[in-house]
Amino acid sequence: MSGIIGVASNKSCHEDLFYGTNYHSHLGTEFAGLAVWDGKEILRKIHDIKGSHFKTKFHEDYLQMKGKCGIGVVSARDEQPICIHSKFGAFAIITNGFIENADELAEEFYSIGKSFSEFTDGTVNQSELVAKLIIQKNNIAEGIEYMFSKIKGSCSLLLLTKDGIYAARDRLGYTPLVVGQRGDDWAITTETAAFYNLGFKIKKYVEPGEIILLDNSGMKPKSKGKAANQVCSFLWIYTGFPASSYEGLNVEMSRERCGRRLAKDDNIKADMASGIPDSGTAHAIGYAMESGVPLRRPLVKYTPGFDRSYTPVSQETRDLIARMKLIPIPEMIKDKSIVFCDDSIVRGTQLKNYTIQKLKECGASQVHLRIACPPLMFPCKFNYSTRSFSELAARRAIKAIEGKDVEDISGYLDEISPKYKKMVDWIAKDLGATTLKYQKLDDMIEAIGLPKDKLCTYCWAGNEP
Helix, strand or coil, X not given: CCEEEEXXXXXXXXXXXXXXXXXXXXXXXXEEEEEEECCCCEEEEEEECCCCCHHHHHHHHHCCCCCCEEEEEEECCCCCCEEEEECCEEEEEEEEEEECCHHHHHHHHHHCCCCCCCXXXXXXXXXXXXXXXXXXXXXXXXXXXHHHHHCCEEEEEEEEECCEEEEECCCCCCCCCEEEEECCEEEEECCCHHXXXXXXXXXXXXXXXXXXXXXXXXXXXXXXCCCCCCEECHHHHHHCCCCCEECCEEHHHHHHHHHHHHHCCCCCCCCEEEECCCHHHHHHHHHHHHHCCCECCCEEECCCCCXXXXXXXXXXXXXXXXXXXXXXXXXXXXXXXXXXXXXCCCCCHHHHHHHHHHHHHCCCCEEEEEECCCCCCCCCCCCCCCCCHHHCHHHHHHHHHHCCCCCCCHHHHCCCCHHHHHXXXXXXXXXXXXEEEECCHHHHHHHHCCCHHHEECHHHHCCCC
């Protein structure tokens, strides 16, 4: 998932835009970019941030990028913003999401003699593709509606013009957008955590499919939202920043509730409860609060500057981050029984090789894994995260149990079935855990706090929005 932000101000927005974009650094590790309308033209900067930090790369640039409206992105994959000269005039665009039929749409353009200038890993740049869909219609709002009708997957966007910032939330609401106000200044963001220190107050959670225009005079509706809403559940479990809220529900509070649910009916006797930093920490706090098991930190993360091991594209990079960022405290671990809470088991390789292995090397007597969501069964269709069945730990377990890939996995989705238990036992043995317990789907939904029909649970249950 990428993080996007836009600022419309009565003075130069460059400082708010710089710090606001930086507050999305937990969402992307590949590229970052800023674009500002300076009154005459669009100024743009893009940097590769792999192995670096947003602030370091953009500190000199943003001081030169003065203007009353601007957009910023920390991108999970593509280089952004993309700048276009069109019949609507010049504009810059940033997107968040995943277009499943991007290759098919690109072929439609090729067939009529159109071309693309930006590529990532051999595929068209999503933001350029979205821009070219939008300019097919008579105005920007109509173009965005047309884009929504053509794509499969998800796309939220910000589009900067001389008139202000067009903002559109994905038609299913998979990715969030929130409007904030500070006096006469306005902003729109993926993460509400970007607002607080900049002085913005939450004004509106943008509806799925809604299109608005922000400028320094306020917020103007361009197209009404839709009743459907399938916001990504993983935002609360892992992806989102603890201080952020989506649909009015705070991330940290939801994670604590997840931990409490994990502790209910859990009869493990342990010396301590701990969370794998950072996202597992709040789950562990909730577990400790409910169970009475003391909360301790036998593994600590070396500085907040380390990237998240889930977000990089390559497995090699993910493994390197996982190996380097967590440092054990042997004196605390030796001969101890530990309940370790984590947000999820995706591939399982890092948990096995760089977490449980470290605990065992330091003499832990028992490692009980407690996972805040159910087993991940289906690759995400709506964002750049998991892309194949084979990389999912639960699918590897099923293949090992069945001796082959199977299409019907309904028995493994049933939390009280023998097949489900066999799958969980296989994963626990593969990881080297003493015991393993996953959160039940209904308990996770209850901990998040939204009705089930308002949440996307595709990666666990396979139910299409």
